[in-house]
Amino acid sequence: MNTLAETLINRRSIRRYEREAIADEDIDLIHEAIRNTPTSYNGQQFSVIDITDQDIKLQLEALTGQKQIKTCSHFMMFCADYHKIAVLAERKGLQMPDFQTTADGVLVGVIDASLAMMSAVAAATSLGLGTCCIGYARTAAPAAIARLLNLPKGVFAVCGLALGVPREMPDLKPKQPRQLVIHTNAYQADDERLLPLLEAYDDEISTYNTTREGTKTDNDWCDHILSYYREAMNYRMLDALRSQGYDVTH
Numbered sequence: 431m432n433t434l435a436e437t438l439i440n441r442r443s444i445r446r447y448e449r450e451a452i453a454d455e456d457i458d459l460i461h462e463a464i465r466n467t468p469t470s471y472n473g474q475q476f477s478v479i480d481i482t483d484q485d486i487k488l489q490l491e492a493l494t495g496q497k498q499i500k501t502c503s504h505f506m507m508f509c510a511d512y513h514k515i516a517v518l519a520e521r522k523g524l525q526m527p528d529f530q531t532t533a534d535g536v537l538v539g540v541i542d543a544s545l546a547m548m549s550a551v552a553a554a555t556s557l558g559l560g561t562c563c564i565g566y567a568r569t570a571a572p573a574a575i576a577r578l579l580n581l582p583k584g585v586f587a588v589c590g591l592a593l594g595v596p597r598e599m600p601d602l603k604p605k606q607p608r609q610l611v612i613h614t615n616a617y618q619a620d621d622e623r624l625l626p627l628l629e630a631y632d633d634e635i636s637t638y639n640t641t642r643e644g645t646k647t648d649n650d651w652c653d654h655i656l657s658y659y660r661e662a663m664n665y666r667m668l669d670a671l672r673s674q675g676y677d678v679t680h
């Protein structure tokens with residue numbers, strides 16, 4: 431097992447996997463890491479669907495267009511979940527507040543599910559396994575995916591995670607320098623200080639994209655991210671949230 435420091439510093443998304451299944455004891459450790467995720471108030475407002483059934487993976491691949499789902503050993507769907515607390519509250523005759531219909535309710539569920547996904551990423555990476563988060567598992571076909579995975583009201587797919595034995599080791603992707611990411615004591619919103627750092631990072635990503643191992647592109651960082659934002663504006667996530675019982679009002 432790699433040290434935590436090596437695991438976090440060397441992690442990268444792995445999209446190609448060997449046919450080999452992940453060992454049961456490795457999956458046990460990943461499940462335990464997921465269970466021990468810090469969550470808001472220890473409310474554990476998340477659940478994970480761990481998918482190994484190849485037919486379900488193929489259907490998810492068809493819905494999302496993400497090949498990794500077909501070839502990975504396990505595909506885990508991380509969900510925000512207010513169903514569990516609602517079931518217990520009902521049994522105890524307690525009134526369930528409409529928390530999941532508030533913006534903070536959505537954020538709490540999304541944060542808990544995201545942290546659980548990161549627990550899985552860290553545990554899997556420390557075991558030498560490869561992972562790739564799949565956001566299209568939330569955005570591509572939310573209603574069809576909710577049906578396929580039998581998600582009850584109060585459960586909402588936040589992000590998928592493909593896990594497998596790595597068949598590639600792509601170059602590490604350059605990340606923003608510390609001065610752009612970490613502020614000391616308060617946000618330093620000096621755009622004249624930020625701009626040269628942002629421009630240098632934009633150039634660094636362009637160079638990386640034209641020289642990296644495997645598929646090359648001529649994207650810079652800014653255009654690439656803005657085109658993603660444009661595409662994401664069409665996702666109609668509020669409709670998807672509402673159909674899972676997250677009728678966000680305030």
Ligand SMILES: Cc1cc2nc3c(=O)[nH]c(=O)nc-3n(C[C@H](O)[C@H](O)[C@H](O)COP(=O)(O)O)c2cc1C
Nearest residue numbers: 441442443444445496562563564565566567589603
């Ligand atoms: C929330 C989230 C959603 C993502 N969705 C996808 C996806 O749908 N398909 C994909 O190939 N990669 C996806 N990724 C992987 C990112 O593209 C990747 O993390 C990013 O390019 C940085 O590369 P690195 O992970 O190798 O450092 C996603 C990552 C995150 C955190």
